[in-house]
Amino acid sequence: MMTTRFLSNTVALLGRSMRHIARSPDTILTVAITPIALMLLFTYVFGGAIDTGTNRYVDYLLPGILLITIAMGISYTAVRLFADMEGGIFERFQSMPVARSSPLWAHVLTSVVSTGLSIAVILLVALLIGFRSGAGPLAWLAVTGILVLFTLALTWLAVIAGLSAKSVEGAGAFSYPLVFLPFISSAFVPTDTMPGPVRAFAEHQPVTSIVDTIRDLLAQQAVGNQVWVALGWCLAILVVGYALAMVTYRGRLA
Amino acid sequence: MTTTMTQRPEPAIRVRGLTRSYKDLHVLRGVDFEVPRGSVFALLGSNGAGKTTIVKILSTLLRADDGTASVNGFDLATQPDAVRESISLTGQFAAVDGILTGRENLTLVARLRGVANPGRVADDLLARFDLIEAGSRRAATYSGGMRRRLDIAMSLIGQPSVIFLDEPTTGLDPQARVEVWRVVRELADRGTTVLLTTQYLEEAEHLADRIAILHQGRIIANGTLAELRQRFPAATVEYVEKQPSLEEIFLAIVGNDTRRGVTP
Numbered sequence: 001m002m003t004t005r006f007l008s009n010t011v012a013l014l015g016r017s018m019r020h021i022a023r024s025p026d027t028i029l030t031v032a033i034t035p036i037a038l039m040l041l042f043t044y045v046f047g048g049a050i051d052t053g054t055n056r057y058v059d060y061l062l063p064g065i066l067l068i069t070i071a072m073g074i075s076y077t078a079v080r081l082f083a084d085m086e087g088g089i090f091e092r093f094q095s096m097p098v099a100r101s102s103p104l105w106a107h108v109l110t111s112v113v114s115t116g117l118s119i120a121v122i123l124l125v126a127l128l129i130g131f132r133s134g135a136g137p138l139a140w141l142a143v144t145g146i147l148v149l150f151t152l153a154l155t156w157l158a159v160i161a162g163l164s165a166k167s168v169e170g171a172g173a174f175s176y177p178l179v180f181l182p183f184i185s186s187a188f189v190p191t192d193t194m195p196g197p198v199r200a201f202a203e204h205q206p207v208t209s210i211v212d213t214i215r216d217l218l219a220q221q222a223v224g225n226q227v228w229v230a231l232g233w234c235l236a237i238l239v240v241g242y243a244l245a246m247v248t249y250r251g252r253l254a
Numbered sequence: 255m256t257t258t259m260t261q262r263p264e265p266a267i268r269v270r271g272l273t274r275s276y277k278d279l280h281v282l283r284g285v286d287f288e289v290p291r292g293s294v295f296a297l298l299g300s301n302g303a304g305k306t307t308i309v310k311i312l313s314t315l316l317r318a319d320d321g322t323a324s325v326n327g328f329d330l331a332t333q334p335d336a337v338r339e340s341i342s343l344t345g346q347f348a349a350v351d352g353i354l355t356g357r358e359n360l361t362l363v364a365r366l367r368g369v370a371n372p373g374r375v376a377d378d379l380l381a382r383f384d385l386i387e388a389g390s391r392r393a394a395t396y397s398g399g400m401r402r403r404l405d406i407a408m409s410l411i412g413q414p415s416v417i418f419l420d421e422p423t424t425g426l427d428p429q430a431r432v433e434v435w436r437v438v439r440e441l442a443d444r445g446t447t448v449l450l451t452t453q454y455l456e457e458a459e460h461l462a463d464r465i466a467i468l469h470q471g472r473i474i475a476n477g478t479l480a481e482l483r484q485r486f487p488a489a490t491v492e493y494v495e496k497q498p499s500l501e502e503i504f505l506a507i508v509g510n511d512t513r514r515g516v517t518p
Contacts, residue, residue, distance in 0.1 A: 008365070012365040012366050013362075015362075016351065016354065019353065087351075087352075088345050088347045089349045089350070091345055091349060094314070095313040095314060095315055095338060095341065096338055096342075096366055096367065097335060097338040098338075
């Protein structure tokens with residue numbers, strides 16, 4: 001009974017926010033533009049001087065670009081959530097017999113879909129500038145799974161930001177540090193030329209393990225233990241983010 | 255619920271000793287009132303008197319610090335889900351989704367309320383609220399009056415027995431206000447209980463079966479208009495030439511017959 005209500009409410013609200021996306025497709029492109037610019041910049045300007053030990057720099061670069069895209073995409077979730085809280089429509093849902101967490105889940109699932117669309121745009125551009133992978137369907141499935149998990153994890157952080165922001169700028173700005181995180185990782189350059197403390201940080205923060213796993217999957221190499229570290233980070237962020245988001249949500253309810 | 259009052263029908267809304275503070279600000283200092291079923295009840299008060307706080311508590315958006323309240327016989331604290339099944343809220347700012355069309359707003363609420371045949375429900379309401387042509391346009395393009403009408407139409411889906419209207423006519427032009435009044439009267443005629451808040455004395459006078467005046471967190475007067483009149487000194491009879499109010503002049507010039515069924 002409660003679960004059927006939760007499902008039907010979430011589906012109805014998901015339909016609503018998917019309409020929002022369909023009516024402003026520019027958000028998909030806005031999210032993709034900065035990562036595309038970075039991809040071009042690194043491939044054609046810096047890339048030639050970076051020795052990654054691989055043939056094509058764009059192959060090396062792509063996983064990091066994908067994570068940056070996700071970090072940028074989820075900031076729109078915070079903005080959309082904030083707009084709902086401000087506009088009074090959340091109060092309408094809250095005063096209705098609607099499952100309590102459905103409004104949040106609808107935003108979260110929308111985030112996964114819209115970020116996925118931005119990722120598709122990035123992949124297309126990457127193919128145009130020479131990205132190639134011989135990875136099979138299983139490897140691509142694994143890559144998709146990791147990207148979805150990472151998006152879910154970061155989206156719950158975005159939910160916290162959207163629920164607790166005081167202004168729409170604040171809601172959107174929280175993701176800047178997340179966008180910056182890949183720069184201090186193995187996303188653009190191998191970590192072994194970095195000075196000690198920076199290298200230590202880079203090698204032990206979540207992005208490096210995720211980037212390395214995706215890179216190995218796309219290059220058809222064995223992923224090793226890295227994949228468990230990557231999954232561990234994603235799940236840990238997801239669980240903590242979800243729990244904190246729910247606490248924040250309940251605090252906002254009454 | 256309580257031990258006394260046998261045979262008396264349960265009122266639609268019963269509020270006892272309600273208090274609520276925001277930090278040091280005591281917004282509600284012990285509010286008591288009852289609203290009989292099928293009546294229109296106006297909470298009259300100036301800005302900051304606590305009207306919105308009462309509406310938010312009764313619509314389960316806010317918890318009271320103390321006191322008890324029930325809506326449609328369900329206790330706010332222990333049966334909030336049953337309360338939500340019984341009510342609809344039209345808040346102070348029209349809570350419509352500007353990116354969706356009017357019709358999509360209505361079908362969304364119908365789906366969320368689990369109403370059968372959401373499309374037909376939406377079309378019926380668009381017709382009833384003179385929004386058929388606007389129905390396929392995004393709500394963001396609507397005028398204030400149209401938004402408000404859509405907002406109220408969304409509140410009627412699922413036929414809740416109690417409807418809260420928080421300052422339903424604030425910011426509306428006179429014509430739109432007259433229309434909202436018509437809708438409220440229609441609701442009451444169909445047996446819906448309406449609790450509305452307003453800062454316009456005239457609105458309370460025009461619409462409400464009973465009027466409660468909220469002042470500094472307490473109800474300082476509560477009764478029908480006639481009862482409230484009796485509490486004040488008898489009117490002295492004076493003969494004055496009645497000048498039309500500016501509103502009457504405005505409506506006469508602009509013509510309030512452009513909308514159907516409006517009686518000034």
